[in-house]
Amino acid sequence: MYTKPGLVLLSFLVFAGCGLIPLRPSLIDATATKVISQGESIVFGRVHVVDRGKFVDHWYPHVTAYFRLYLLRDSSTQFLAYNLSGDGSFYWHLPPGHYTLTSFVWHDSLTHLTRPVLAVFEIAEGDSPIYIGTLTVTFTESRHFSHRLPAGQPSLEIKDDYGEAIQRLRVDRSTQGLATKNLMHFEYAP
Amino acid sequence: MRQDWLVAFLCLGLCSCGYMNYYAASPLHPMEPSRWAYTDSYDPPVVDSLSPTLSWETICQTRGERYDLAIYKTQRVDDADWPVGKRIYFREGIPTREHKLDITLRPNQAYYWSIRVPCLAVTGVSPTWSRFVYYSNWSFIGSGCLIEDFPFFLFATPPQ
Numbered sequence: 001m002y003t004k005p006g007l008v009l010l011s012f013l014v015f016a017g018c019g020l021i022p023l024r025p026s027l028i029d030a031t032a033t034k035v036i037s038q039g040e041s042i043v044f045g046r047v048h049v050v051d052r053g054k055f056v057d058h059w060y061p062h063v064t065a066y067f068r069l070y071l072l073r074d075s076s077t078q079f080l081a082y083n084l085s086g087d088g089s090f091y092w093h094l095p096p097g098h099y100t101l102t103s104f105v106w107h108d109s110l111t112h113l114t115r116p117v118l119a120v121f122e123i124a125e126g127d128s129p130i131y132i133g134t135l136t137v138t139f140t141e142s143r144h145f146s147h148r149l150p151a152g153q154p155s156l157e158i159k160d161d162y163g164e165a166i167q168r169l170r171v172d173r174s175t176q177g178l179a180t181k182n183l184m185h186f187e188y189a190p
Numbered sequence: 191m192r193q194d195w196l197v198a199f200l201c202l203g204l205c206s207c208g209y210m211n212y213y214a215a216s217p218l219h220p221m222e223p224s225r226w227a228y229t230d231s232y233d234p235p236v237v238d239s240l241s242p243t244l245s246w247e248t249i250c251q252t253r254g255e256r257y258d259l260a261i262y263k264t265q266r267v268d269d270a271d272w273p274v275g276k277r278i279y280f281r282e283g284i285p286t287r288e289h290k291l292d293i294t295l296r297p298n299q300a301y302y303w304s305i306r307v308p309c310l311a312v313t314g315v316s317p318t319w320s321r322f323v324y325y326s327n328w329s330f331i332g333s334g335c336l337i338e339d340f341p342f343f344l345f346a347t348p349p350q
Contacts, residue, residue: 068271070267070273072275077263079267081267081271102274102276103274103341105273107271110327110335112270112271112338112339114271114273114274116274117274118277144323144337144339151339153319187277
């Protein structure tokens with residue numbers, strides 16, 4: 001049916017879209033070590049992503065699909081990056097400071113979605129562990145054609161799920177006792 | 191006949207990527223560079239000054255002519271991510287569709303900028319921040335479009 005060059009061209013076009021984004025591992029994995037360095041605190045919470053009424057709670061980050069949070073500390077310009085995993089719970093080891101959870105990037109296959117968060121939280125010296133809340137990201141609008149990610153602006157909410165979170169911390173991190181609650185809050189009105 | 195069909199099929203595929211979609215407003219300055227092909231990931235336009243004048247046109251029905259402008263630092267990370275950084279500029283109630291920044295930006299730095307437009311919606315006025323989506327990478331019937339969905343517009347400053 002087709003000539004050989006035609007088939008080659010057709011195959012190239014079909015597969016041209018695969019893997020063209022040159023990705024490397026995230027800059028800094030805030031959970032790279034389970035040993036807390038001196039002066040650092042465990043900061044924990046959760047990100048709930050709701051897409052068209054359903055919780056997305058199975059994150060298995062790899063180079064072609066991830067939900068990545070970006071943070072800045074104090075006046076630093078060096079982003080800290082963290083890929084959501086599992087049910088979206090996170091346990092970061094961070095030194096004291098003023099942090100801004102600036103944005104997230106949701107990447108899936110060939111779609112790259114960036115949205116601002118701009119939520120701030122404080123880590124005081126000596127506090128550990130610190131609960132900063134559950135960030136709920138709710139997408140309700142349309143989707144990108146032929147792709148799986150949403151296309152609209154999400155609504156953002158910070159919830160206090162301390163009871164559930166402290167139970168998870170005890171199980172996941174074999175930690176006893178209570179945690180300091182210091183919920184993040186949005187830096188600006190929407 | 192078969193060749194005509196093949197050509198039409200390929201043209202359909204090639205035409206399916208390579209454009210930008212704007213929401214709420216589209217930027218007039220800095221102007222997007224003309225692109226003969228949309229085969230690469232997005233590169234922001236470079237402004238001509240460290241205190242540039244930004245201008246835009248609205249693409250939704252609006253009530254009144256009052257705009258808010260916000261500028262955030264950003265940088266390309268991992269070749270593909272453009273995380274939002276600190277907000278460094280915010281002006282409310284701009285009465286025209288252009289604004290000259292009254293601060294000096296850093297040279298060789300990328301910035302997000304966005305206009306909050308008083309778009310009319312069914313429920314009344316729905317202030318909406320402008321943003322855009324960049325579709326690149328020619329491929330087959332849209333299956334391989336690289337979609338970069340940005341939260342705001344982007345520009346970069348020139349060297350000093």
